[in-house]
Amino acid sequence: MVDALKVLFGVSVVSFLGTTAAVFHYRRSSPYNPKHRNPLHDGYSYQTLNFTQNVDHFGFRNTDKFQQRYLVADQFWNHDNGPIFFYTGNEGDIAWLCNNTGFMWDMAPDFKALLVFAEHRYYGESLPYGSDSFANSSALDYLTAEQALADYAELIRHIKCTMPGAAKSPVIVFGGSYGGMLAAWMRLKYPNLVLGALTSSAPVWQFEGLTPCGGFYSKLQQIYESVSPQCVDNIANSWSTITGQWPGALDVLTKAFRLCKPIESKYDLDPLLDWIVNVLVNLATANYPYPASFLEPLPAYPVKEFCKYLETPLSDKALLEAMGRGMNMYFNYTGQATCLNMSKQATDNFGDRAWYYQTCTELVMPLCSNNTSMFFNMDWDIGYYSEQCKYNIGVAPREDWISLQYWGKEIMSASNIIFSNGLLDPLSQAGVLETLSPSLIAIQIPMAAHHLDLRGQNPADPSDVREAREQEKNILRDWLYG
């Protein structure tokens, strides 16, 4: 199969350019819908504010400004220098992220904390050049983690200087996934502003030279295996069935996957593989113990739901139809779609474009798989990756920058960072899983998916997530009052 795929698609890295993007990218297929909120956490009440930021913190020629959006909730706050819980926004609309970070809301009354959720530049409404922000590499030149961290630093100073009662407020930063990296990096680079960081499911070592590129898909496979080894076998068999080019295959694929736009040639097969892999990633990422609508509206434990269709040995058309039902569960849990749109995995909205730009510049995360796994062979080829980036958006990555700038594994001189990781999350294998010092604390949560601990409490939460949250709260108390 491997060689066939290579012949068919050239180097199959194509697929995981998309996958890399999808790993972190929290795309919503429709505008935010309050009905999809976790009902336990409805009614979060905050003010929406803007702060004027320099477009370029690292040069003086460009004096353009933009409005960074941030949300503030002060109803729990001890206005006499109570702590500030500051969410370092990641690659999405901040209102949506805020509504998916219930842990901060759950803790705020206990800690009498001010809640601040800051939007990441180039996402949501915080667009440096409005709708022109993605027009070309000049407009995008200010989209880096360094600029985003400087935004947060300036905003924290602004809040502390201008909000009565905040001057001496200790600041704890929170973030999940890429936002967790940002939270950790804030503590590394700006400990003058930030007392500590709670970073959840932050794959801070998913970079060149820090973690083997095969770890991600191995871990993903383990997650599916723990649910159903038969499901894994079926998925593994599906790739050659999809790409087999047997008579009538294209029609069967179109129907099995209920595609809006029919598969018309072998050149549509690579995007189809990419689309499926991304869904397998996203199902594990959002494998929460209760129905939630983080990535898409999904049932509880969606990996299990997906595998329900694949629990007996299947082949040929039956296998494709079962896979198709799984995909439909992911995209159409609410039952409103008449067909599935493969192009939804492409970079077709602001968030997608910004994230793709970031993965093509700084956030280069090597991923690969070999033919012994449930996935088809995917080599890691930085040369090809770089060419694709240049071709698509005119910039080439610097794959070794992040480990230089954010210390790689040489973080022992840092302090006050919690690295929590849910082990049901394929990204966990690139997180900090072992405690490094009394104040660089790793928390493993066996039954949690991607930053489940940052979500609001839920009756369906497994006990280890509850325990992790208690441990996190105790550490925060220790930092703040210990």
Add this chain to the structure above:
Amino acid sequence: MVDALKVLFGVSVVSFLGTTAAVFHYRRSSPYNPKHRNPLHDGYSYQTLNFTQNVDHFGFRNTDKFQQRYLVADQFWNHDNGPIFFYTGNEGDIAWLCNNTGFMWDMAPDFKALLVFAEHRYYGESLPYGSDSFANSSALDYLTAEQALADYAELIRHIKCTMPGAAKSPVIVFGGSYGGMLAAWMRLKYPNLVLGALTSSAPVWQFEGLTPCGGFYSKLQQIYESVSPQCVDNIANSWSTITGQWPGALDVLTKAFRLCKPIESKYDLDPLLDWIVNVLVNLATANYPYPASFLEPLPAYPVKEFCKYLETPLSDKALLEAMGRGMNMYFNYTGQATCLNMSKQATDNFGDRAWYYQTCTELVMPLCSNNTSMFFNMDWDIGYYSEQCKYNIGVAPREDWISLQYWGKEIMSASNIIFSNGLLDPLSQAGVLETLSPSLIAIQIPMAAHHLDLRGQNPADPSDVREAREQEKNILRDWLYG
């Protein structure tokens, strides 16, 4: 006098725009002359190398590269991962700085250290755009401390990755003055690469909100007072004599100061004041116990030499002539000049232009004096300062950036930094003078001028400088082997 000056010159901040630049700016009036080398430290032998750097580390649109010059001496090095002593170049030609940093050379055999001296971008031969590097604010846009630190980080990684036997070499960074800031900031921002920093005479707190603006000139006055209170009185009286506009004053001034270009109107008086103040600063800065040619070829203890002309009460023409003789001692110690060129204080060479740019962007150091001091009144007016920068080079400063980026006084979470300060140095009042933790160690050296401890040993060195160097060596040993 104060009001008169204000009327005459508008806001007298004009003067210290220049002074701020002069405080750090090590300008040589002639090409490097080996005869001016301290004879004890002749014959430093090193290789001159270049490293290809990105012009812009913080964006991806501009893919230009430039050659950063660095000097390497490996004759003392234990090639099996012996330590690397890395000098974080500051605002001058690196060969000249290398020859004025004998302490690293003196220590290298003991520590079996590799010596590396890295040139700061936009200085010496490390010009990102060659002779066009200062053409406009676009070419200068990459001249920041952040970019320079990233250069050093990339260079350190390069050396460790490519030099056989360096992979596990611990790196200690060294720097004086602005270079001392850079060394400290390297440890703050890149402790993954740098085990510790010896920062000498680094006024890391000479920034907005961290140190009162009057501290610098008060300290300068103390230095002159400790030599001769009469000298201070004479200097204090000289300002009104210079600006008094009495009959024939302009001619007398021209002759007294041996000026190449005559004073022709009252508008030349402000630059004259500026020029004199800068010399008073530089004399204290280079107030070394032996003849040296760091800023200019100078005798031992040049403040004392200057004040020798001013040790009896003087007034009018006699006062001006005495001041003129002092200025002549500073600029013409070798006796080769037929007249003195006031415009030498202006930004007329690459180093000057680069440094002026830096003081007009990030490195805004508020300085002021009031009329109770030996200086005329100089207000700190950031608005006016900013206007001048805009007018002169088209950029406006962000005076509160450095304290945000480099932690201001909130540095307790850092470690392994020595802050040494010679108390004969007017900049010492903005340095870290008290030990903050077991690994943030302040060393006060009462009888030292500006980073005397970083210079090579000399029989004339006062005992406290020798003791400071011993203490520094012990701390380095502790970091490296403790």
